[in-house]
Amino acid sequence: MLKINHLELFAGIGGFRQAMELLASDYNFTSHCVGFSEIDPYAVRSYKSNFSDVETKEIGDIIAFNEDPKNITSLPDFDLLTGGFPCQSFSMMGKQKGFLDKRGNVFFEIIKILEIKKPKFVLLENVRNLTTHNKGETIKIVLSSLKEAGYKYIHWDVFDTNDFGLAQRRNRVYIFASREKLDNNFAFSKNEIISVFKTISKNANLERQKDVLDILEKEVDKSFYLSEIIKPTILADGSASFKSKSEINCLIAKPLTATMVKMHRACQDNYYSIDFINSPNPYDYLSQKFSKEELKEKEIRKLTPKEAYLLQGFSENFFNNAKQAGVSNHQLYKQAGNAASVNTIYAILYYLFIYKKINEG
Structure with a gap:
């Protein structure tokens, strides 16, 4: 039976985890969140009111946690790292300081964990402006950092929440990276995933809205x-x-x-x-x-x-x-407002783990 352990960074109220748990329930596989990081105490309260697994490690401030590499080493092994790393640094509504901003620098805390724990897969979310920020240099730094950490197979595209059954226009870039070679027909693209999402049963445990x-x-x-x-x-x-x-x-x-x-x-x-x-x-x-x-x-x-x-x-x-x-x-x-859209993540995870079966190799 399929089993996926994952680590949720910059968790907010748990959009990635909610999508994964709904998918696991719908398709009868085991999902376990080994830990989550979040510094907003109110978001943590909302998170813990919905996810009560005592075995999930509460990491808190990822910068403080990563100061001691032993903390990273002590984390249980996991297959997938997920996270919507802070986007204010790249947002059109912010000052767009990017990696000059401390909030932008926390991206490299993800890299520290990847270099030590070496999970097979990474799925990250950010604002669309990440792709054009600093004339495209910022996305190049993100992608090259992932590659240097051992993730040679990297794909990304911009996804609109409205394409996945929710009545909100919300464009976000999702970056998927793998340490393992994927089959030649693998296409992590908006159009491909929308097409596959349309085949998902209407009985899937998702919120769906026409408008x-x-x-x-x-x-x-x-x-x-x-x-x-x-x-x-x-x-x-x-x-x-x-x-x-x-x-x-x-x-x-x-x-x-x-x-x-x-x-x-x-x-x-x-x-x-x-x-x-x-x-x-x-x-x-x-x-x-x-x-x-x-x-x-x-x-x-x-x-x-x-x-x-x-x-x-x-x-x-x-x-x-x-x-x-x-x-x-x-x-x-x-x-x-800060959350990652559950349906979009569900569609991507379905494509990766159910449709493409990338974790069964």
Whole structure:
């Protein structure tokens, strides 16, 4: 029987682990997370409220952990290292300092572990801007570092969450590296994995959404409604120094951000009018055109933290566990915005381990 042990670095709330455990359950194989690293205490709380395996080592701060090579050596052996290493250094919304930024430098902590533990496979996630940052030099450093660590077979592509059954546009680069030669028909590409994902049974244990109407709740607490004071700012088409096209009621959500709790403009975050949500025919409603002044008269709300979790592929039960653990809405928003999309990872893992059977060689 297939068995996959993996180490989850920069875990957040556990997107990689959730995808792996769902896949293992759906296809009857054994999955074990030997350890996870995460420094945000609220993310750790949400993580542990959903994953309670006492045998999973809590690494904490990966930099402090790696200071003593014996800590790395003491980790149980594992087949796969996963991680969405901090992306602020490469994000279009950040200052793009890359490897000059300490958060960018933590990538090399991954390399330290790979050089000592030598797992067969690596799967990493980051923002799309990683591929163009510093005129392409940053991605070259990532790939060459993996190759120097013994991973000669490296593939990467940019994947959109919306292609994998979630109502959110979210482009992220995924990098897959192997120490072992893969068969000649191996193609780690967006189009190939989308094609294979379409063959996955509808009974797979995944959240699936045609559009946001599948996740938007009819009744939510009034605290999620925009005040009359904030509406003009949210709906404005930018300002003197920032021009944008404000849009609400998007059927496919804009990319969730870790700072969505602050309520950015409608070009950056997701807002919905109550008459759209409650319309007997929301699709016809969208054909109507409203002026800015007319929109300001409507009741408009932001996404709830639960809806944000769902748009990332986490189940309602997963969200409820985090909420019941005492995690605030502020932190739940941040966690959803930082998370790796479960369905995208599930699709990639399915392609690797079920469709291509790379761990059976």
